[in-house]
Amino acid sequence: MTGLTSGELAKRSGVNLQTIRYYEERGLLPKPPRTQSGYRTFPTDAVHRIRFIKRAQELGFQLDEIQELLSLRIDPSTTCADVRRRAEIKIGDVNARIERLRAVKKALVRLAAACSGRGPVGECPILESLDSKEVP
Secondary structure, eight states: OOSBOHHHHHHHHTOOHHHHHHHHHHTSSOOOOBOTTSOBOBOTHHHHHHHHHHHHHHTTOOHHHHHHHHHHHHOTTOOHHHHHHHHHHHHHHHHHHHHHHHHHHHHHHHHHHHOOSOSOGGGOHHHHHHHSSSOO
16 A cells, blocks of 8 residues: 555644544545545655644644645745735734734733732622623
8 A cells, every 4th residue: 555544644744633634624635545445545745735734823824824825836827926925914914913912911911900819709800890891
């Protein structure tokens, strides 16, 4: 048998079997051929593809965006500028998330400062603020 079984692919690429199946369902990993006995056999370059997907996820790319990157990679009309645009869009997304997280941190700091840590839970200013309709 040539190629890798699902288990071998999972082990070599550092993911679990469910991840392999999920990537197949999402179209990130092409459906592999089956042996006569019914085992799926993946080409050895599937390891590289899964590692690419995992690294892209670590950089914040969503699976739909990763699918686009994989498609760009095989499109002969794609240029580096096309890929760079995707990276710049992702940078903008990351910056927006950082700003939202800063606002959350600021609100949490205010809430924590308003609480002495004493008294019954029914009088906790943090919980009262969360019950309030106003944004802290």
